[in-house]
Amino acid sequence: MPFDIQVLDNGTVTSPKGFRAGAVYSGLKTPGPGKLDLGLLVSDTPAKTAATFSQNSILSPSVTVSRESLKGGREKRAVVVNSGNANCAVGEQGFKDAREVVSLAADHIGVDASEVLVCSTGVIGVELPMGLIRAHMGTIELSDDGGNDLVKAIVTTDKRLKQKAVSINVGGVTVSIGGISKGSGMIHPNMATMLSFLSTDANVEQEFLSATLQAAVDVSFNMLTVDTDQSTNDTCILMANGAANNAEITAGTAEGELFAAAVTDIAIHLAREMARDGEGASKLIDSTVTGAYTVADARMAARSIASSPLVKTAVYGRDPNWGRILMAVGKTSIPLDESKIQVFINDIQIVEGGAAIPYHVESVVQALGRPEVYLRVALNVGDGDATAWGCDLTEEYVVFNSAYTT
Amino acid sequence: MPFDIQVLDNGTVTSPKGFRAGAVYSGLKTPGPGKLDLGLLVSDTPAKTAATFSQNSILSPSVTVSRESLKGGREKRAVVVNSGNANCAVGEQGFKDAREVVSLAADHIGVDASEVLVCSTGVIGVELPMGLIRAHMGTIELSDDGGNDLVKAIVTTDKRLKQKAVSINVGGVTVSIGGISKGSGMIHPNMATMLSFLSTDANVEQEFLSATLQAAVDVSFNMLTVDTDQSTNDTCILMANGAANNAEITAGTAEGELFAAAVTDIAIHLAREMARDGEGASKLIDSTVTGAYTVADARMAARSIASSPLVKTAVYGRDPNWGRILMAVGKTSIPLDESKIQVFINDIQIVEGGAAIPYHVESVVQALGRPEVYLRVALNVGDGDATAWGCDLTEEYVVFNSAYTT
Numbered sequence: 103m104p105f106d107i108q109v110l111d112n113g114t115v116t117s118p119k120g121f122r123a124g125a126v127y128s129g130l131k132t133p134g135p136g137k138l139d140l141g142l143l144v145s146d147t148p149a150k151t152a153a154t155f156s157q158n159s160i161l162s163p164s165v166t167v168s169r170e171s172l173k174g175g176r177e178k179r180a181v182v183v184n185s186g187n188a189n190c191a192v193g194e195q196g197f198k199d200a201r202e203v204v205s206l207a208a209d210h211i212g213v214d215a216s217e218v219l220v221c222s223t224g225v226i227g228v229e230l231p232m233g234l235i236r237a238h239m240g241t242i243e244l245s246d247d248g249g250n251d252l253v254k255a256i257v258t259t260d261k262r263l264k265q266k267a268v269s270i271n272v273g274g275v276t277v278s279i280g281g282i283s284k285g286s287g288m289i290h291p292n293m294a295t296m297l298s299f300l301s302t303d304a305n306v307e308q309e310f311l312s313a314t315l316q317a318a319v320d321v322s323f324n325m326l327t328v329d330t331d332q333s334t335n336d337t338c339i340l341m342a343n344g345a346a347n348n349a350e351i352t353a354g355t356a357e358g359e360l361f362a363a364a365v366t367d368i369a370i371h372l373a374r375e376m377a378r379d380g381e382g383a384s385k386l387i388d389s390t391v392t393g394a395y396t397v398a399d400a401r402m403a404a405r406s407i408a409s410s411p412l413v414k415t416a417v418y419g420r421d422p423n424w425g426r427i428l429m430a431v432g433k434t435s436i437p438l439d440e441s442k443i444q445v446f447i448n449d450i451q452i453v454e455g456g457a458a459i460p461y462h463v464e465s466v467v468q469a470l471g472r473p474e475v476y477l478r479v480a481l482n483v484g485d486g487d488a489t490a491w492g493c494d495l496t497e498e499y500v501v502f503n504s505a506y507t508t
Numbered sequence: 509m510p511f512d513i514q515v516l517d518n519g520t521v522t523s524p525k526g527f528r529a530g531a532v533y534s535g536l537k538t539p540g541p542g543k544l545d546l547g548l549l550v551s552d553t554p555a556k557t558a559a560t561f562s563q564n565s566i567l568s569p570s571v572t573v574s575r576e577s578l579k580g581g582r583e584k585r586a587v588v589v590n591s592g593n594a595n596c597a598v599g600e601q602g603f604k605d606a607r608e609v610v611s612l613a614a615d616h617i618g619v620d621a622s623e624v625l626v627c628s629t630g631v632i633g634v635e636l637p638m639g640l641i642r643a644h645m646g647t648i649e650l651s652d653d654g655g656n657d658l659v660k661a662i663v664t665t666d667k668r669l670k671q672k673a674v675s676i677n678v679g680g681v682t683v684s685i686g687g688i689s690k691g692s693g694m695i696h697p698n699m700a701t702m703l704s705f706l707s708t709d710a711n712v713e714q715e716f717l718s719a720t721l722q723a724a725v726d727v728s729f730n731m732l733t734v735d736t737d738q739s740t741n742d743t744c745i746l747m748a749n750g751a752a753n754n755a756e757i758t759a760g761t762a763e764g765e766l767f768a769a770a771v772t773d774i775a776i777h778l779a780r781e782m783a784r785d786g787e788g789a790s791k792l793i794d795s796t797v798t799g800a801y802t803v804a805d806a807r808m809a810a811r812s813i814a815s816s817p818l819v820k821t822a823v824y825g826r827d828p829n830w831g832r833i834l835m836a837v838g839k840t841s842i843p844l845d846e847s848k849i850q851v852f853i854n855d856i857q858i859v860e861g862g863a864a865i866p867y868h869v870e871s872v873v874q875a876l877g878r879p880e881v882y883l884r885v886a887l888n889v890g891d892g893d894a895t896a897w898g899c900d901l902t903e904e905y906v907v908f909n910s911a912y913t914t
Contacts, residue, residue, distance in 0.1 A: 157841050158835065158838035158839050158841065159837065159838040159839075159840065159841050159842055159843065159844050159846075160834050160835065160837065160838030160844070160846055160862075161838075188831075190831070191831060191834055191846070191859075191862055191863055191864070192863055193847070193861060193862060193863040225831070226831030226834070226835070227830065227831045227863065227864045228864075333835060334834075334835060334838060411817075411905075415905075415906055418906065424633065425594075425596070425597060425631070425632030425633045428566050428597055428632070428740075429564065429566065429632070429739060429740060431565065431566065432564035432565040432566030432567075432740060433564050433565075434565065435563050435564065435565050436565055437565065438565050438566070440565075440566055440597070441599070453597075455599060456566075456597055456599060457597055457598055457599040457633065458597070458633045495906055496906055497903040497906045497907060499817075499821075499906070500821055500824065500901055500902055500903045500905070500906060501903065
């Protein structure tokens with residue numbers, strides 16, 4: 103890595119200075135040992151905030167309320183989040199409830215309601231059990247390492263927790279960036295909600311912060327929504343509270359580049375972990391397309407490979423069916439020159455000039471058996487590169503999703 | 509149906525006058541009882557021909573050779589087709605082989621090579637075994653009911669044969685239209701190839717014939733390619749030889765409308781049968797979206813529902829998870845008014861105004877158990893309607909596709 107980015111041990115969203123978090127079990131999810139379902143991420147001082155939301159035409163009122171809050175001002179103190187209920191497709195009640203959740207959180211931590219964002223994930227079409235939330239919001243205790251609880255409070259069908267923090271040196275000052283996420287952008291539990299909360303104690307110029315988050319999301323979470331599914335609740339929030347007291351980071355500077363690289367590093371880590379955690383997944387698929395005419399072409403092709411059910415089942419079955427990979431590239435209708443195409447599976451080349459070359463089949467079968475499978479298509483016509491992440495498609499996915507609410 | 513369209517008993521692509529077909533087993537597919545893999549559809553006289561082809565960036569040379577042939581002239585005598593080998597991703601040899609197959613077919617039936625189109629379907633990346641094709645082309649015997657053999661010669665993983673013919677009365681003259689197809693536009697065996705051959709003895713003006721085929725494909729096969737997969741070999745060909753001796757059918761006439769309705773009827777029948785025959789499918793999903801702002805919006809939304817893995821698994825599991833249906837509509841980002849949305853499963857309404865209404869759950873579970881499941885979303889904001897077809901997603905799909913070539 104060309105940038106000097108230090109990974110923090112046991113890093114989480116409260117690793118940066120001036121962030122605290124906490125979570126409780128309020129009864130929104132079915133009970134279980136250690137389960138949490140209502141949490142808060144709080145900055146001790148107003149934090150410049152950037153966010154990206156689902157483009158779905160049908161949005162959770164929690165998303166709409168947060169989006170409107172950001173229009174009213176981008177300095178925020180907290181995010182309140184619940185799992186177990188998406189607060190979606192419940193009519194006007196959803197807006198009323200989202201605003202009350204915000205209000206309850208603001209009262210509990212002693213800030214203005216305009217400074218609190220709200221996120222929900224879980225079952226759709228069922229009203230939020232506000233009685234439970236009212237009863238438990240006040241019991242949330244915040245702590246400096248509360249990110250470790252908060253990450254548990256946002257999961258639904260996740261099998262592993264996703265969190266990371268890093269530090270960088272900005273003009274002699276160490277600043278940290280942390281993040282947590284839940285869900286899988288690809289194999290979608292109950293509306294596929296992807297939630298991600300990032301924090302930093304860096305002092306960052308607001309417009310640059312927003313641009314940095316959007317750029318990081320584009321090469322991470324947006325390369326994970328490989329079957330174009332987007333939930334009604336997808337949200338990624340980045341809060342920067344400036345507690346590190348560095349000189350403000352701005353666009354077009356070496357510090358800005360380093361900061362953006364660190365944010366992107368965390369976002370890609372979280373996205374990869376989400377792909378790995380896809381329902382029923384046995385393998386992470388890392389799909390890279392190089393040498394397309396444009397980056398947009400490469401992005402389309404990389405996502406098409408990682409999302410193709412035929413590629414996903416072939417990877418699951420350890421079947422070096424490179425024809426499916428070519429089909430997935432071609433179905434995007436991007437311009438290419440078939441005679442220049444090379445295909446690699448975990449760096450073993452199996453296609454040259456658009457046609458199969460002799461390769462050791464058993465080596466490829468073994469490569470396809472690894473927990474991370476790298477599929478790479480070199481188009482060799484331009485400079486557009488992109489990577490997408492997905493996972494294999496297994497019987498377990500079908501079993502799981504054919505009986506989620508019943 | 510507002511049009512008077514008669515279904516012909518045991519109808520097939522050779523039901524219209526002046527069409528013959530035949531097929532043999534040449535060894536391209538693994539042997540089996542009754543298996544055929546090389547066939548011909550022949551018109552006794554030059555037929556006006558229209559065709560649509562895959563938009564995949566990577567095309568089988570068989571597609572490219574046929575497309576170029578049509579640019580050179582749209583009156584054709586025959587289509588030669590093989591299954592078991594897609595003649596794709598084999599470099600320059602593929603073009604050489606496609607042209608030789610055309611030439612062998614033309615010689616056998618005594619027409620000019622420029623009058624013969626070629627289609628291939630099957631394994632990708634393996635050169636056509638030309639020795640087998642050379643040895644067997646001359647043994648194909650044509651007959652008036654040869655459509656019943658030809659339909660067997662085009663199948664790959666299909667579990668059922670797809671064919672239909674109808675007749676209509678055009679100005680006092682009975683004309684017939686027949687069709688056969690293979691594959692599934694949705695759940696894609698080995699590159700998903702969809703081949704469809706339609707024939708008619710009607711005398712039809714060439715431009716109107718082409719427009720009619722394109723319009724019919726748009727509301728049938730193109731509403732089946734619901735996961736946006738398109739194979740390298742997809743082809744639909746319609747030949748009109750005028751053997752019925754009717755006055756030429758043209759655009760903007762009642763006869764033209766009737767003819768278009770009959771072609772569409774066959775195309776939709778074949779498309780639905782292909783959805784029903786999806787790999788591992790246990791049910792046909794008929795997804796209709798009404799009242800969108802535009803037909804384009806309705807088409808996107810209908811396809812999104814029918815292709816959503818979460819909807820497909822929910823239908824398989826008889827899970828009335830209407831939230832997934834709403835998510836699938838919304839993820840297209842089409843404009844809508846959530847408060848006007850209604851959702852019906854086999855005509856049982858379960859959503860009104862974007863939120864669940866009380867319904868008898870067991871009735872919906874039973875409806876989801878039928879071999880044909882009708883999902884209908886009424887957006888109630890405009891006049892755009894569309895229907896798409898798909899099938900449920902089962903463990904069998906995963907098992908089948910994770911071990912196709914190995």
